[in-house]
Amino acid sequence: MPTAALNMLRVDRLHREPLQAQLYGQIRRFVISGELAAGTRLPSTRELMGQLRLSRNTIVYAFERLVTEGYLESKPGSGTYVAPVHGGMHGRDTGDVRSRTRSYGQRRLSARAAVLAGARISPEYSSALLRPFRPCQPAVDVFSLRTWNRARSSALRSASEHLLFLNDPAGLPRLRQTLCVYLRDARGVRCEPDQIIVTSGSQQALTLLASTLIDPGDAIWIEDPGYLGARAAFSAAGAKLVPIVTDEYGLAIPHATNPPSPRLIYTTPSRQFPLGTTMSLARRLALLEFARSAGAWIVEDDYDSEFRYVGRPLPSLQGMDSSGDCVIYVGSLNKVLFGSLRLGYLVVPEHLANALRTAKEVDDGACPAVDQATVAVLIEEGSFATHVRRMRALYAERRDAFLREARRRLSGLVTFPDVEAGMDAIGWLASATDDTAVSRRLGANGVDAPPLSAYSMRPCEPGLLFGFTAFTLPQTLAALEATERSLR
Amino acid sequence: MPTAALNMLRVDRLHREPLQAQLYGQIRRFVISGELAAGTRLPSTRELMGQLRLSRNTIVYAFERLVTEGYLESKPGSGTYVAPVHGGMHGRDTGDVRSRTRSYGQRRLSARAAVLAGARISPEYSSALLRPFRPCQPAVDVFSLRTWNRARSSALRSASEHLLFLNDPAGLPRLRQTLCVYLRDARGVRCEPDQIIVTSGSQQALTLLASTLIDPGDAIWIEDPGYLGARAAFSAAGAKLVPIVTDEYGLAIPHATNPPSPRLIYTTPSRQFPLGTTMSLARRLALLEFARSAGAWIVEDDYDSEFRYVGRPLPSLQGMDSSGDCVIYVGSLNKVLFGSLRLGYLVVPEHLANALRTAKEVDDGACPAVDQATVAVLIEEGSFATHVRRMRALYAERRDAFLREARRRLSGLVTFPDVEAGMDAIGWLASATDDTAVSRRLGANGVDAPPLSAYSMRPCEPGLLFGFTAFTLPQTLAALEATERSLR
Numbered sequence: 001m002p003t004a005a006l007n008m009l010r011v012d013r014l015h016r017e018p019l020q021a022q023l024y025g026q027i028r029r030f031v032i033s034g035e036l037a038a039g040t041r042l043p044s045t046r047e048l049m050g051q052l053r054l055s056r057n058t059i060v061y062a063f064e065r066l067v068t069e070g071y072l073e074s075k076p077g078s079g080t081y082v083a084p085v086h087g088g089m090h091g092r093d094t095g096d097v098r099s100r101t102r103s104y105g106q107r108r109l110s111a112r113a114a115v116l117a118g119a120r121i122s123p124e125y126s127s128a129l130l131r132p133f134r135p136c137q138p139a140v141d142v143f144s145l146r147t148w149n150r151a152r153s154s155a156l157r158s159a160s161e162h163l164l165f166l167n168d169p170a171g172l173p174r175l176r177q178t179l180c181v182y183l184r185d186a187r188g189v190r191c192e193p194d195q196i197i198v199t200s201g202s203q204q205a206l207t208l209l210a211s212t213l214i215d216p217g218d219a220i221w222i223e224d225p226g227y228l229g230a231r232a233a234f235s236a237a238g239a240k241l242v243p244i245v246t247d248e249y250g251l252a253i254p255h256a257t258n259p260p261s262p263r264l265i266y267t268t269p270s271r272q273f274p275l276g277t278t279m280s281l282a283r284r285l286a287l288l289e290f291a292r293s294a295g296a297w298i299v300e301d302d303y304d305s306e307f308r309y310v311g312r313p314l315p316s317l318q319g320m321d322s323s324g325d326c327v328i329y330v331g332s333l334n335k336v337l338f339g340s341l342r343l344g345y346l347v348v349p350e351h352l353a354n355a356l357r358t359a360k361e362v363d364d365g366a367c368p369a370v371d372q373a374t375v376a377v378l379i380e381e382g383s384f385a386t387h388v389r390r391m392r393a394l395y396a397e398r399r400d401a402f403l404r405e406a407r408r409r410l411s412g413l414v415t416f417p418d419v420e421a422g423m424d425a426i427g428w429l430a431s432a433t434d435d436t437a438v439s440r441r442l443g444a445n446g447v448d449a450p451p452l453s454a455y456s457m458r459p460c461e462p463g464l465l466f467g468f469t470a471f472t473l474p475q476t477l478a479a480l481e482a483t484e485r486s487l488r
Numbered sequence: 489m490p491t492a493a494l495n496m497l498r499v500d501r502l503h504r505e506p507l508q509a510q511l512y513g514q515i516r517r518f519v520i521s522g523e524l525a526a527g528t529r530l531p532s533t534r535e536l537m538g539q540l541r542l543s544r545n546t547i548v549y550a551f552e553r554l555v556t557e558g559y560l561e562s563k564p565g566s567g568t569y570v571a572p573v574h575g576g577m578h579g580r581d582t583g584d585v586r587s588r589t590r591s592y593g594q595r596r597l598s599a600r601a602a603v604l605a606g607a608r609i610s611p612e613y614s615s616a617l618l619r620p621f622r623p624c625q626p627a628v629d630v631f632s633l634r635t636w637n638r639a640r641s642s643a644l645r646s647a648s649e650h651l652l653f654l655n656d657p658a659g660l661p662r663l664r665q666t667l668c669v670y671l672r673d674a675r676g677v678r679c680e681p682d683q684i685i686v687t688s689g690s691q692q693a694l695t696l697l698a699s700t701l702i703d704p705g706d707a708i709w710i711e712d713p714g715y716l717g718a719r720a721a722f723s724a725a726g727a728k729l730v731p732i733v734t735d736e737y738g739l740a741i742p743h744a745t746n747p748p749s750p751r752l753i754y755t756t757p758s759r760q761f762p763l764g765t766t767m768s769l770a771r772r773l774a775l776l777e778f779a780r781s782a783g784a785w786i787v788e789d790d791y792d793s794e795f796r797y798v799g800r801p802l803p804s805l806q807g808m809d810s811s812g813d814c815v816i817y818v819g820s821l822n823k824v825l826f827g828s829l830r831l832g833y834l835v836v837p838e839h840l841a842n843a844l845r846t847a848k849e850v851d852d853g854a855c856p857a858v859d860q861a862t863v864a865v866l867i868e869e870g871s872f873a874t875h876v877r878r879m880r881a882l883y884a885e886r887r888d889a890f891l892r893e894a895r896r897r898l899s900g901l902v903t904f905p906d907v908e909a910g911m912d913a914i915g916w917l918a919s920a921t922d923d924t925a926v927s928r929r930l931g932a933n934g935v936d937a938p939p940l941s942a943y944s945m946r947p948c949e950p951g952l953l954f955g956f957t958a959f960t961l962p963q964t965l966a967a968l969e970a971t972e973r974s975l976r
Contacts, residue, residue, distance in 0.1 A: 107783050107814070110725075113700040113843045119850050130653055140652035145644065156633065164628035165618055166827030200688075204852035211724070212601040232850045236699070237598075295595050326595070339654035340857035355601045362607050362720045364692035368856060369828035 013436035155373035169361035171198025188315025250279025501924030643861035659686025676803025738767025
């Protein structure tokens with residue numbers, strides 16, 4: 001299998017589309033886009049069963065349909081091949097004498113669009129509403145719009161006309177200055193304002209990094225299970241994702257299996273998403289040492305480090321990197337303040353700052369200046385710290401209530417480890433349970449708890465992810481009751 | 489010259505970096521990134537002189553330095569070649585026996601970053617301040633923040649919690665609905681809300697289109713002179729830019745020269761940027777017909793169509809496309825309201841909507857919801873139309889004053905054609921004038937008027953671009969006086 005396209009094949013058990021239709025659609029798109037060139041041999045049914053964990057029937061059904069429709073051809077005794085359907089548009093035809101031509105419209109999507117078609121940044125939920133226990137949701141019901149609006153007015157009063165102009169693509173100088181002080185103090189990040197690029201959140205930060213640091217075919221090490229948005233951003237840039245197992249101490253360098261050397265390593269050391277573990281000091285040092293010797297970038301996504309309920313947080317990996325040129329730090333304000341804000345930041349080594357600034361400028365110009373100035377005022381006047389403290393207390397309370405009630409109600413069904421930090425709890429199911437099926441059953445009963453397998457590239461222990469931060473006690477109790485009902 | 493990289497070579501006469509240093513730096517980056525593979529033959533000095541309009545000395549200097557430093561090698565009687573400096577990192581080495589290895593640090597930027605390094609979305613100005621006559625600047629000094637804030641409060645009152653959640657990547661349903669009605673009415677766009685993708689402006693719209701519609705190496709036809717941001721976005725996606733001449737009737741299909749068939753054609757028919765001409769009906773029909781037969785996408789960038797002072801605007805090209813599947817319409821709210829707002833939109837054929845929505849989601853999640861709702865309220869309650877009328881009247885006044893005074897003061901130096909629409913005026917210089925040098929001289933005297941050559945890929949008539957919308961009469965008069973002083 002020479003093409004990256006087939007490594008991109010994946011099915012989503014949470015999706016309403018049947019698995020065979022998903023497989024059919026993906027292969028069809030890759031054939032139409034030319035990513036799967038005519039004459040390419042497809043993997044055997046057995047290989048795909050292993051890779052995608054699909055039943056033989058599902059694969060055979062999808063292949064038969066693709067053969068019938070002329071996208072694939074089956075050569076008895078040899079295998080299944082991509083048929084020459086392009087009429088030479090993409091070249092590399094097999095020279096098949098039948099020389100079928102077939103028009104799919106000349107206006108095509110790009111190969112990148114075909115990769116994007118299968119991507120998403122979060123699991124698909126059966127409802128667009130915010131229902132318990134959707135993970136990673138700040139408690140916007142208690143967000144103080146009054147404080148926000150006051151800071152906004154203050155920002156506008158001091159520089160209104162100036163704030164209405166298109167500003168520096170790297171971000172408003174005032175916000176970069178303020179974030180710099182905040183990140184040094186709160187997270188031990190080593191930085192100067194020039195190293196900060198304001199983005200619309202961690203998602204855009206990852207997109208910009210993928211575009212400036214990754215060439216098609218590069219290997220990226222990525223925690224598995226892990227954040228879907230990182231997989232999407234790096235896949236879209238043509239990276240080959242190498243899933244790296246994380247255990248209770250965080251990501252472990254896989255010396256034994258010897259995977260392809262990474263150009264970049266994506267990690268969430270403060271609190272692994274979605275498992276919730278914190279990377280140990282020993283693992284941090286080993287990771288830094290490995291990245292230095294392998295010449296790899298480390299992307300440290302510190303997406304919810306503000307919320308730690310037990311003990312003191314370890315300082316950021318970025319702050320531990322004495323060389324100062326290997327770790328890129330990513331943070332978000334959308335999880336601390338509110339989801340629709342769309343502000344976050346990158347802290348990059350000095351020599352990368354220009355490249356990222358240009359990438360941001362060409363991508364979308366700049367972030368909204370009034371919001372940037374408002375956040376700067378909030379941090380400067382101390383309201384941001386007050387807000388974080390208030391949320392931390394509220395989330396700790398909600399965590400206690402959730403764990404107490406969930407352990408009581410779901411005893412014997414779901415096992416909940418302690419939650420020392422963050423916005424979500426992992427609930428382990430009995431091994432061999434199909435967590436996707438369980439999650440779908442919960443969805444039908446009004447409860448959103450995505451299965452761990454939705455975040456996993458490789459087979460994983462079955463579990464569900466429960467966000468507890470955005471829901472009141474009555475909501476939590478009612479949803480746990482519904483959970484119990486659907487599980488018993 | 490087989491590689492796209494050399495087509496990317498360009499020099500910026502406005503930039504403070506000397507021309508030979510720019511050329512040296514660009515070639516060096518392409519060699520390091522591997523975009524210029526070892527063994528590639530470089531164009532001759534004569535070819536580069538023609539392509540880049542550089543003196544022989546400038547090119548020889550840059551080449552000699554690159555040869556001395558080992559990036560290029562000169563083979564007497566044959567030409568100049570890229571030297572095998574990568575130690576096999578990128579493959580394709582020529583097998584040169586000297587087999588030099590050279591370490592540039594293992595952590596590299598991507599090839600795309602090398603392309604981005606030379607990109608920008610507007611000319612470089614000698615000051616970050618907004619000075620006369622910077623083009624394309626809304627008059628934020630008269631923007632009614634009070635009206636904006638009232639609409640914002642109204643939006644928040646009706647749906648505050650809801651607006652704080654991360655919303656649909658394609659945009660807030662309310663805004664898409666409202667824009668749809670507005671665009672049908674004001675611009676004759678044929679659309680349903682599902683076809684609208686809210687972006688942070690036309691720049692992000694172009695980035696998303698480049699990522700979903702363009703594969704590396706695809707030919708893109710692009711108006712020349714034209715919008716730098718479009719060049720940057722499509723170059724970054726690996727497109728080969730084919731400059732297309734535009735005359736007084738707009739972009740003309742170049743049947744005679746027979747350039748490579750385009751995958752996409754980028755055009756500004758309502759008002760060509762930066763020349764200010766409007767595409768004639770005949771040219772519009774010819775363009776649609778050509779795009780249909782060539783199987784090309786048309787991207788219609790309608791960046792400032794709100795401001796027309798004479799006659800009625802032609803409806804959009806998109807509205808004239810009876811097939812409904814060939815034209816993509818791009819609009820911006822940042823030029824109508826204020827530059828730091830960061831909202832714009834795409835109207836795409838229905839079958840593209842999903843691909844663009846996913847691209848937007850993976851790129852940056854979504855646009856800020858509160859701003860989206862505020863714009864929806866402004867349009868719904870009629871304040872948007874009032875604002876546009878008010879600005880149109882103000883800009884017409886400023887246009888009149890600018891043209892009257894400029895023609896009087898700069899008579900014999902600069903020729904100003906009439907301005908029927910838009911935010912900028914073209915001023916033609918005597919032919920054979922170096923417009924870059926003139927613009928730099930103005931910059932030193934406090935006046936920003938970028939040279940036409942900054943927007944041109946090929947040699948063009950010398951001229952300067954004067955934005956007249958954002959400046960009061962006293963500012964305009966003072967700046968014209970400074971302009972006269974530097975030109976006489």
